[in-house]
Amino acid sequence: MRFNHLDLNLLVALDVLLEEQNITRAAERLHMTQSATSGVLGRLRTYFEDDLLVQVGRKMQPTPYAQELADPVRDVLLKIRSSITSKPAFDPATSKRHFRLVTSDYLISVLFASVIQKIHQEAPNITFEMLGPGDNSAELLVRGEVDLMIVPERYIIEDHPSQLLFEEEHVCVVWSGNSLVSQSLTLEQYMDMGHVSVGFGRTRHMSIEDWFINQYGFSRRLEVITNDFNTLPQLLIGTQRIATMHGRLARLYAQHLPLRILPPPVKIPVMREFMLWHRTMDNDPMHRWLREQIGEIINRLEQPLAA
Structure with a gap:
């Protein structure tokens, strides 16, 4: 298909080329030879009257015009996928749709295990x-x-739809044999104890560390840093350490491990969990159905808490 003498199939190649900025990797993703991919780049350069990608040392870098093209090209492809390739009517019982979700192990434990079960x-x-x-x-x-994406409020992306799913409190958790604290906890005790916490990504972003620094001007003494929320309570067993974690997950683990749940010595702001999706998926019927299922399951899980 052509539009204004442009083969629209080339937009797919352009999107991949601008993302990879490498002929070899782009060719692999496009299932083409390197020479064919170079030929496609040549056709794109001719049409747009711009080099698009230029060799700088061992790397290819997009030209300023190519950088301006990147987002519009991606939006066009997403709109085609959502409005043309998606069927207006669907049957969940026969659908073979594959969904990719960004979410933490905490949310898998307290929410998506139930979502997967119901949808199955x-x-x-x-x-x-x-x-x-x-x-x-x-x-x-x-x-x-x-x-x-199911993420805390601070990760909301502008220009893309979002929906509040639920609010979460933080609690403190210790091993039931911890002799440093009883049924309550002072701020001095809290800061004197060794902490187990979670860090994500290359920058090791800590879950609530920024808030402590901004609020009190000091950070906790981190003795163990793990890479997921589900290992937090397990790493407390047999130690005098403490973890500050999501209330729902703490209560889930307290049913199976020798743990004590304590209120934090300071009021930690409520965390608001949001569901985000790309704006082009807003009216996709299958996508909308999945969002509705997630919302219904949240409401059902929340009912015992509100009782």
Whole structure:
């Protein structure tokens, strides 16, 4: 198909070329030879009357014009996918849609285990891929490479729809044999204890460390840093350490491990968990159905807490 003498199939190649900035990797993704991919780049350069990608040392870099093209090209491809390739009517029982989600192991434990179970009963052929949060999570959603992100409020992306799912409190958790604290906790005790915490990404972003520094001017004494929330309570057993973690996850583990849950010595702001998706998926019927299922399950899980 051509539009204004441009083969629209070339837009797919342009999108990949601008992302990879490497002929070899782009050729692999496009399932083409390197010479054919170089030929495609030549046709794109002719049409746009711009080099698009130029060799700088051992790397290829996009020209200023190519940088301006990147987002519009990606948006066009996403709109085509959502409006043309998506069927207006669908049957969840027979759908074979594959969804990619960015979410933490904490949310898998307290929410998505129930989501997967319910959806399997109604749509057994739908498949899921869960990606952990990372430094490039927002970029994946903006590029349409993931369907949903479930993240705290501070990670909301402008110009893309979002929906509040629930609010979460933080609690302190210690091993039941911890002799440093009883049933209450002072700030002095809290700061004197060794802490177990979670860090994400290459920059090792700590879950609530920034808030402590901004609020009190000091940070906790971190003795163990793990890479997921589910190991926090396990790493407390047999130690005198403490962890500050999500209330729902703490209560879940307290049913199975010798743990004590204590209120924090200071009031930690409530965390608001949001569901985000790309704006081009807003009216996709299957995507909308999944969001509705997640919302319904949240409401059902929240009812015992409100009782």
